[in-house]
Amino acid sequence: MEDSIGGSSSNDNNIIKEQDRLLPIANVGRLMKQILPQNAKISKEAKETMQECVSEFISFVTSEASEKCRKERRKTVNGDDICWALATLGFDDYAEPMRRKSRTKIQEASTNQNDLC
Amino acid sequence: MAGVREQDQYMPIANVIRIMRRILPAHAKISDDAKETIQECVSEYISFITAEANERCQREQRKTVTAEDVLWAMEKLGFDNYAHPLSLYLHRYRESEGEPASVRRASSAMGINNNMVHPPYINSHGFGMFDFDPSSQGFYRDDHNAASGSGGFVAPFDPYANIKRDAL
Numbered sequence: 001m002e003d004s005i006g007g008s009s010s011n012d013n014n015i016i017k018e019q020d021r022l023l024p025i026a027n028v029g030r031l032m033k034q035i036l037p038q039n040a041k042i043s044k045e046a047k048e049t050m051q052e053c054v055s056e057f058i059s060f061v062t063s064e065a066s067e068k069c070r071k072e073r074r075k076t077v078n079g080d081d082i083c084w085a086l087a088t089l090g091f092d093d094y095a096e097p098m099r100r101k102s103r104t105k106i107q108e109a110s111t112n113q114n115d116l117c
Numbered sequence: 118m119a120g121v122r123e124q125d126q127y128m129p130i131a132n133v134i135r136i137m138r139r140i141l142p143a144h145a146k147i148s149d150d151a152k153e154t155i156q157e158c159v160s161e162y163i164s165f166i167t168a169e170a171n172e173r174c175q176r177e178q179r180k181t182v183t184a185e186d187v188l189w190a191m192e193k194l195g196f197d198n199y200a201h202p203l204s205l206y207l208h209r210y211r212e213s214e215g216e217p218a219s220v221r222r223a224s225s226a227m228g229i230n231n232n233m234v235h236p237p238y239i240n241s242h243g244f245g246m247f248d249f250d251p252s253s254q255g256f257y258r259d260d261h262n263a264a265s266g267s268g269g270f271v272a273p274f275d276p277y278a279n280i281k282r283d284a285l
Contacts, residue, residue, distance in 0.1 A: 020135055023128045031160060035167040036182065040174070045184035050163060053191070055136055057162055058155060062140040077141065079150030086158065
């Protein structure tokens with residue numbers, strides 16, 4: 001990124017970078033609101049903190065899954081890799097329900113396929 | 118969660134994929150179920166932390182969830198290694214928000230966006246905030262064998278370094 005003195009282009013670049021790096025703050029806020037009581041409020045800083053954390057969470061899990069694929073010489077990261085990464089990073093509470101959900105989806109898909117035949 | 122629209126329940130898939138792509142090698146592909154799994158996890162993660170932060174607010178009879186509540190919830194739920202760098206980040210953010218207007222003008226003229234000073238902790242994976250390797254197993258578990266994230270891993274940081282350097 002080039003330094004531009006007095007120009008607005010570098011600021012625009014910053015904005016684009018931010019969009020690539022973080023999830024939309026409106027969506028983060030909306031999801032948080034669903035959990036909170038109706039009269040509760042969320043500070044802007046709280047949303048921004050959550051925004052940063054969620055990006056890191058995605059990055060961590062993806063990185064771990066990517067490493068597994070690299071070792072196994074595979075190009076495609078799949079749901080099982082994500083579940084494995086979650087378990088490896090200590091998110092066991094997430095990993096098992098996700099695996100179950102994934103299996104259910106596969107079973108449903110194959111059932112639908114059989115019905116069509 | 119009856120009656121909740123999908124776009125309210127999950128983060129936009131395009132944004133999630135964009136973050137994943139920054140981590141993955143250029144040739145890598147992401148399957149649909151991987152995208153969905155991450156998407157669902159993100160929602161769970163946000164809900165998990167928000168619920169805990171809310172509990173604290175209710176105990177203290179406050180209506181507004183603050184960044185401190187979020188950090189406290191993370192620490193309580195075992196994400197200690199998130200909470201430490203984030204609290205430093207928050208501190209710097211507030212410092213930069215409260216800086217004199219003259220400094221802010223000077224830095225924006227030089228193309229520095231000081232509204233949000235990004236923490237410079239870049240590790241081998243190129244993540245933004247945490248200077249450690251997530252592949253060390255059990256990083257988030259609350260056990261004594263897991264690597265501790267609260268060590269002195271924060272790089273020294275001066276948000277006004279560019280200004281000082283140019284002034285010399």
